[in-house]
Amino acid sequence: MAEVTFKENPVTLVGNEVSVGDKAPDFTVLANDLSEVKLSDSKGKVRLISVVPSVDTGVCDQQTRKFNEEAANLNNVEVLTISVDLPFAQKRWCAAAGIENVQVLSDHRGLDFGKKYGVAIEELRLLSRSIFVVDSSDTVVYAEYVPEVTNHPNYEAAVEAANNAK
Template sequence: MANVTFKGNAVTILGNEVSVGDTAPDFNVLANDLSAVSLADSKGQVRLISVVPSLDTGVCDAQTRRFNEEAAKLNNVKILTVSVDLPFAQKRWCGAAGIENVQTLSDHRDLSFGQAYGVVIEELRLLTRAVFVVDSNDKIVYAEYVPEATDHPNYEAAVEAAKSAK
């Protein structure tokens, strides 16, 4: 499992870590309208999956806003942001932040995404910060587990991976 700290303290990460070249595992999360969403729903598209502990924090807010801006420049790339925030809170936050190009998804129900991608922080029942790019054939072409969950990911590397994915 990835070695991750949260505010400098070691945390236990649960789930199955994924690597470049792996087939992206499917998952079941909730959209803001409480409808079920899975990876299979966007089959055939390149997906950039941004994982954040909570949209209501500074770095998570900045990360989601950054990928929202990038989404306008990335043709044929679907950007998903996954957290354990409740769908209602995600919808409210997106409205207040003007987020329209990123789909926020909630993993609060059963941590399906978190377990499948190895991003569950056991001690906090949050997801650790990570970014994945999945190509149109459901292969992981980029995987970043941010070592300190309160730090920013490598935006440029993730965007470049999404641009070059097919």
């Protein structure tokens, strides 16, 4: 398992770590209208999954805005941001932030995504900052577990992986 800290304190990640070459686990999260969304709903597309603890914090805000900007230039790539924020809070934040190119989804209900991708932080009931790129055949082609949750991910590497995925 990835060793991760939150504000320099070790945390426990629940679930199974996902690695490059793995079949991407399907998961169920909630859209802002409370409808269920699954990875399999976007089968046949490349997916860039940006994982943040809460869109309402500085680094998470910047990360989501960065991928919203990048999404406009990615061909046949669906960009998902997943956090445990309530769908209502996500909807309000997206409207205020002008997020239009990224689908912001909630794992609040059951941590299904967090557990299947090994990013659920046991002590905080948040998701650990991470990035996954899943190709059109549902294979993980990029996985980054950010070692310190309050740090930024490698945006350039994730975008490059998404651009190179088929």
